[in-house]
Amino acid sequence: MGPLRQDAVTPVAVVTGAAQGIGRATAVRLAADGFAVALVDLNADTLESAVREVAERDGKTVAIHADLASLDEVTRAIEQVQTTWGRLDALVNNAGREITKPFTEISPADWEAILSLDLRTVFFATQQAARAMIARGAEGRIVNIASIAGRSGRSDQAPYAAAKAGVISVTRSAARALATHRITVNAICPGIVDTAMTRRIHERRARELGVSPEESLRRMVGRIPLGRMASPDDVAAAVSFFCSPQASYITGQALNVCGGIEMD
Ligand SMILES: NC(=O)c1ccc[n+]([C@@H]2O[C@H](COP(=O)([O-])OP(=O)(O)OC[C@H]3O[C@@H](n4cnc5c(N)ncnc54)[C@H](O)[C@@H]3O)[C@@H](O)[C@H]2O)c1
Structure with missing residues (x-):
């Protein structure tokens, strides 16, 4: 799959929560697709090893250590990408966490912890990336990693499922708001990865x-x-497609990558 823009300049992607799992596989995949990739994560040790993995495959890359539960850190991370490479073509909002406990035991602190990272950060990172893309007047891609939990709810992950349903909604609102700027916004709903x-x-x-x-x-x-x-690579392949020129007419969609466990 070729890079988003087929001019001489390397397109730039940001992947959040890129130190391990789905985010790491996505960073490696987008680098193979020809993107320079900024890997953002809270865990400095695993982040360094992920950046090495991308660099060893000749990928252009930078590590950004940030706690994305803080909106100041979200702002700093995206600004750092622009300072480093002077452009931003694709954002993958992947960083997320869950709390698994019975519905009757969820506390207000649990709710805040999950909703702040899994939903609020997705909205404001999308907003900030969109401003950067609009300022350059170039085509852009935003991919949000939601979950099939956001489709059908979870008895033991209620805040997580609510956040992921919110991510699907934010995806659709952003797709409508940004379409005239040629920025597509799509979500992926992984199953069990x-x-x-x-x-x-x-x-x-x-x-x-x-x-x-x-x-x-x-x-x-x-x-x-x-x-x-699913393997993390199964999800990364879908991100790669949404970030490719072949997906330029697809926006506001939520794609299940779940082996068929969820079909709506
Ligand atoms: N694993 C699954 O089965 C599954 C299914 C559906 C959706 N998802 C979603 O996919 C995404 C990635 O999941 P994963 O399974 O790879 O998770 P993971 O826990 O293996 O990795 C998450 C990464 O995000 C980073 N992270 C966590 N909090 C952060 C913060 N505050 N700031 C910056 N980075 C932070 C972690 O350090 C880690 O590197 C999440 O949004 C998750 O909800 C996962």
């Missing part, structure tokens, strides 16, 4: 169910029509 987040979720669900984490995960995978978890 083979990452540290999934392992953490099943450790907690296993305790509730009184089974092993492996058994909890096996039961979940048993419900997936394609019979396996």
